[in-house]
Amino acid sequence: MRRLLLALPFALLPMAMAHAAEVEHASLGAHEHGVARLDVALDGRSLEFELDSPSMNIVGFEHDASTGEDKATVAKARELLLKSQALFNLPLAAKCAVTTQKLQSPLFGDTPEADNDHDDDNHAPDNGEASEEHHHSEIHAHYVFVCDAPSELKRLDLSQIFKTFPGTHKIQVQLIAPNGQYGTEATPDNATLKF
Incomplete structure (x- = not known):
């Protein structure tokens, strides 16, 4: 016993x-403006990224794009997010080719997932005005690369994400690589991580 x-x-x-x-x-x-989350996994030749960010960091707003200017901003952000090779600044020597790219967001016309955390979301505000208090829009990006020379992936440089989307002030990173697993925080001043 x-x-x-x-x-x-x-x-x-x-x-x-x-x-x-x-x-x-x-x-x-x-949901915290200025903060994004990035999960990275390197397994053999496969390199995978999952980026989650408030849309405020990427496009500068969270409301539905109804004006021509807002729609152009969303289209430009989508275009930049699809330039994944440049966005993640992967070294050419690693010979990585993107095999999958998937973007999801209500701003891109995707249906948001049901939010069961806020029971009061379906009630009209007492003062008759539209409430955006609980309206948080996220952008989720998933990328998969196949790298012919994964041993050349010694560092991950996230500086281009900060330059491309200046509303992003820090990225909480979870990294799984051949040398182990760890979590860290990247900032514009400290944007390089070791694999």
């Missing part, structure tokens, strides 16, 4: 770690 009791914490460890990961993911998923 004593051995069973001593083994119990180790048996429960995977569940505790999974719960901690969910809590961490939820806390990093909070």
Whole structure:
């Protein structure tokens, strides 16, 4: 019985770690203007990026693009997000070619996921004015590359993201690479990470 009791914490460890990961993911998923999240995984020749950002960081607003100027801004941002090779500043020596690019956002005409966190969202404001208090628009980008020379991926330079989208002030990065897994924060002044 004593051995069973001593083994119990180790048996429960995977569940505790999974719960901690969910809590961490939820806390990093909070909508904060100026802050984006980037998950990067390098596995063999496959290099994958998942970028999540408030649309405020990318286009400068979160409302639906109704004016010609807003629509042009959204179209330009979409075009820049699809230039993934330049956006992630991948070294030419790594010989990476994009195989998948997918962008999602209500601004691009995608249907937003149901938000069950705000029970009051369906109620009209008392003063008769339209409320945008709970209206948060996100942009999600997913990229997959195949790299013929992945050993040439020694650093990840995110400076082009900061230059292209100056509303982005920091990026919370989770990186999984052959040398291990770690989390860090990139800023315009500290935009280079080691693989």
